[in-house]
Amino acid sequence: MNKMDLDTMTSAAADEPKKKTFWTEIGRIAVICAPILVIVGVIALLFLMIATGPKPEEKQGNAHPPxxxxxxxxxxxTTLSLSVQGEARPRNEASLAAQVGGRIVWVSPQFVEGGSFRQGDVLARVEDADYRLAVTRARSQVAQAEEGLAREQAEGELARQDWQALGRGEPPPLAVRAPQLAQAQAALAAAQASLRSAELDLARTSIRAPFAGRVRERRANVGDFVGPGAPVAVMFSTDTMEIRIPLTDADLASARIPVGFSATSANPGPVAHVSSVSGGRIQTWEGRLVRTEATVDARTRLVYGVVEVRDPFNARNAAPLAPGMFVAVRLEGSTRxxxxxxxxxxxxxxxxxxxxxxxxxxxxxxxxxxxxxxxxxxxxxxxxxxxxxxxxxxxxxxxxxxxxxxxxxxxxxxxxxxxxxxxxxxxxxx
The missing domain is CATH 2.40.420.20 (conserved putative lor/sdh protein from methanococcus maripaludis s2 fold)
Known part of the structure; x- marks a missing residue:
């Protein structure tokens, strides 16, 4: 091998790393540019399809109305009607209290929760022995006062006769015992007042019903000691039941009912059909809207009306309208x-x-x-x-x-x- 061949081989060996580095760079550039070329090609294809595709025909004429x-x-x-709801409540409800103190010695069989009574019925009696003695003492005082008045009247008449016998003219009041007579008359009046007070206390030992109704709650029984003003029962009347119903401004305008309306003989108010579902059956009662409150609720902007149902516990009704029942009310218009x-x-x-x-x-x-x-x-x-x-x-x-x-x-x-x-x-x- 000569020197020239050796130099050639040495040069080729030196160029080999340079060739590998060149192709490596070319591969990297191809990997980076390939996705870009694909995206550009797709975009160019889309533009070509849009440019060469059929164009939509323009619609002739105006758009059709919806x-x-x-x-x-x-x-x-039509007769207008309003449907509302409300809760039944008695028109009169009172806490029955004893007016005199003492021990309860007797109660009526009707003096129980739900018991019915008429106005003036005796529901309970307080022991009255002390009050009978007070009446006896008061009568004795009246008798004494009557005797004193009679004596003063007789003595005054005698004094008048003696004065006239002396011929001195009209006698002065002291001469005919006028002040003593007035005192005796006042003593008799006081004794009579004491007697009436004692008799009134004796009568009040019988606790009577102030109105016809029913007992809601009994708070005393036989043997209990009650003082004056102590409640013995809570009762409510059964002659009339009221239903307080909410009315909007639109309801008032629809029924033509003003705020502060009150029923009169000329305008008795709209007829109200009251109904409630009890035991799977619909119970109905008839009533009237008798008044509306004269104020507007500041929170709800509602006006409340009152529907009255007369004699709700009458036997002609399928069921009584009891306090606390939640009912539906339909108000009928007065005119068509x-x-x-x-x-x-x-x-x-x-x-x-x-x-x-x-x-x-x-x-x-x-x-x-x-x-x-x-x-x-x-x-x-x-x-x-x-x-x-x-x-x-x-x-x-x-x-x-x-x-x-x-x-x-x-x-x-x-x-x-x-x-x-x-x-x-x-x-x-x-």
Whole structure:
């Protein structure tokens, strides 16, 4: 091997690492650029497809007005009614107390929880021996006072006769014992008052019912000692039961009842149908709204009315209306009036109605319904008989907005565009 060949081999061995480094760099650049080239290719392909793809045809004519369902409002004679709820409570409830002190020696068989009684019935008796003795002493004092008055009257008459026998004219009061006579008369009056007080205390040993009703709670029994003013029972009257019901401003306007209303002979108030479910059966009673409170609750903005049910424990009722019962009350209107009825879905946001005018445009009206139920809404004003009201959902309604009305059967009632008047076509295009 000559020197030239050796130099060639040495040069080739030195160039070999340089070649490996070059191709390594080329591979790294390819790995980095490949995803970029793919993304660029995809974007270029999308632009090419969009550029060469078919273009959508422009729709000729104006946009079709939105379709809405409508219902026809109808006027009919109606008696308005309000449905509310409340709790029954007695009109009179009292804590019966003993007026004199003593030991209870007798109670009536009706003196039990739920026992019924009439006004003036004796419910319990306090031992009266001491009070009988007080009456006897008072009578003795009255007799003594009467004897003293009679003696003073006789002595005064004798003194008058003696004075007149002397011929001295009209006698002075002291001469005829006038002050002593007045004192005897006052003593008799005081003795008589003491007697009446003793007799009254004796009568009060019998604890009587102040009104006809029933016992809610008994607090004393035979053998208990009670003092004056000590409660022995809690009772309530059964002649009338009251139901306090909440009324909104809309309810008052619907029933035409003012705040502070009080029933009179000329206006006895709306009839109230009271009902309650007991034992799986519906029990009913009849009453009337007799008054409304003269104030508005500052927290709830409600006015409370009072419904009276007379004789709720009468046997003619299927069941008694007892205190504490939660009942439903339906107030009937006093007169029939002609109102316009529409489906409940016609009332939007509780204050608007969309009326479809003859030219198939929307008339947005703010209304105040006379009554709203689960199925329909009644109007005194704002909606006329025979008008079409929108019952479907209408997005972004505007005054004068063109629509395609469809009745509930699904049949369009819009006038074909070719037959519309020029003004109607102009409104639709707008």
């Amino acid at each position: 379709a809405v369902q409508f219902a026809v409002a109808h006027a009919r004679p 009036e002609t109102l316009v009825a529409a489906p409940r879905s016609a009332l939007k946001r509780n204050e608007f109605v969309y009326v479809v005018r003859p030219d198939n445009t929307i008339d947005v009206r703010q209304v105040r319904p006379a009554q709203t139920t689960a199925d329909e809404v009644l109007f005194r004003e704002g909606v006329a008989d025979g008008e079409r009201v929108v019952v479907s959902v209408l997005t972004s309604p505007r005054q004068g907005m063109a629509v395609t009305p469809i009745d509930r059967a699904g049949e369009s009632t819009a006038t074909p565009p070719a037959q519309q008047a020029p003004q109607e076509q102009l409104e639709i295009r707008r």
